[in-house]
Amino acid sequence: MSRPVAVLDRRxxxxxxxxxxxxxxxxxxxxxxxxYWVDINGQSLxxxxxxxxxxAKARALDERVGFVLLTEDPATVLLGLKSGLARLALEGxxxxxxxxxEPDLPGNRLNDGVAAPDGSVFFGxxxxxxxxxxxxxxHWSGAGLARFGICTVTTNGPAIDPDLGLLYxxxxxxxxxxxxxxxxxxxxxxxxxxxxxxxxxxxxDGMAVDAESHVWICHFRGSRITRFDPDGEPVLVVPxxxxxxxxxxxxGPDLRTIYVTTAARDLDRAADPLAGHLFRLEAGIAGRxxxxxxxxxx
Numbered sequence: 001m002s003r004p005v006a007v008l009d010r011r012x013x014x015x016x017x018x019x020x021x022x023x024x025x026x027x028x029x030x031x032x033x034x035x036y037w038v039d040i041n042g043q044s045l046x047x048x049x050x051x052x053x054x055x056a057k058a059r060a061l062d063e064r065v066g067f068v069l070l071t072e073d074p075a076t077v078l079l080g081l082k083s084g085l086a087r088l089a090l091e092g093x094x095x096x097x098x099x100x101x102e103p104d105l106p107g108n109r110l111n112d113g114v115a116a117p118d119g120s121v122f123f124g125x126x127x128x129x130x131x132x133x134x135x136x137x138x139h140w141s142g143a144g145l146a147r148f149g150i151c152t153v154t155t156n157g158p159a160i161d162p163d164l165g166l167l168y169x170x171x172x173x174x175x176x177x178x179x180x181x182x183x184x185x186x187x188x189x190x191x192x193x194x195x196x197x198x199x200x201x202x203x204x205d206g207m208a209v210d211a212e213s214h215v216w217i218c219h220f221r222g223s224r225i226t227r228f229d230p231d232g233e234p235v236l237v238v239p240x241x242x243x244x245x246x247x248x249x250x251x252g253p254d255l256r257t258i259y260v261t262t263a264a265r266d267l268d269r270a271a272d273p274l275a276g277h278l279f280r281l282e283a284g285i286a287g288r289x290x291x292x293x294x295x296x297x298x
Contacts, residue, residue, distance in 0.1 A: 008238045015280035023261035025067035028251030038065045066111040071293045080110035114158040119294025124155025157207040170204045194232045206247030211286040218245040242274045250287020
């Protein structure tokens with residue numbers, strides 16, 4: 001990775017002291033002015049209205065959850081559970097599994113996902129023991145479930161640029177971020193390397209695309225977020241006060257507030273009391289509204 005040209009001079013602040021073991025998957029619902037995120041190891045779904053309209057809530061789940069996505073019904077979300085994609089009514093009821101992508105791989109779980117402009121879902125899986133290259137990327141739509149890309153230990157961060165027609169996908173284990181051309185027929189083009197993380201930079205984790213088609217990538221165990229231009233060149237670094245940075249989302253009424261999840265797993269909370277909290281910063285750059293899932297019926 002080449003040297004970034006700028007470092008953000010605004011320090012991220014703690015938005016909510018949630019202390020997640022493995023905070024992930026933050027997403028902003030502009031319809032409800034509400035943030036959602038998950039604590040994977042804590043097996044919980046979090047929700048919070050930063051405007052003070054609602055206190056933060058953590059809903060306990062029966063299994064690990066890798067991500068949460070929005071659906072056409074604001075009262076229903078799509079969860080990436082260990083066992084599969086599931087529909088969940090926020091006001092009650094239990095998760096309803098819609099598809100189980102890897103019933104033959106009990107050592108895997110779903111890890112991160114994104115809704116495409118057409119309402120379909122791109123997501124990935126990982127090997128929980130962090131040993132076997134059994135993780136895969138998937139595309140789920142009305143046409144069914146399709147696997148794409150390479151096998152790896154940990155997949156991460158699918159993100160979409162609807163303007164340029166690109167899908168970004170992270171191979172966290174190998175420190176690579178790939179991009180695919182989204183074809184009109186729904187198929188993907190050949191993968192191209194977009195960014196490579198070197199020694200001392202941590203591992204590429206969750207990401208988001210802003211309104212200028214720049215890609216923001218979290219550095220897990222790298223204490224920062226980097227903004228890349230569409231050519232894959234780093235143009236801005238956001239230092240973070242805790243090392244395990246997992247995912248970011250643009251929120252607020254103008255989508256110019258960045259919210260960031262972090263993890264406390266394997267860290268000494270006494271030495272790093274900020275680990276696992278939800279952070280906020282004003283970057284002065286607008287993001288994009290989160291995608292909406294459409295295929296959530298049985």
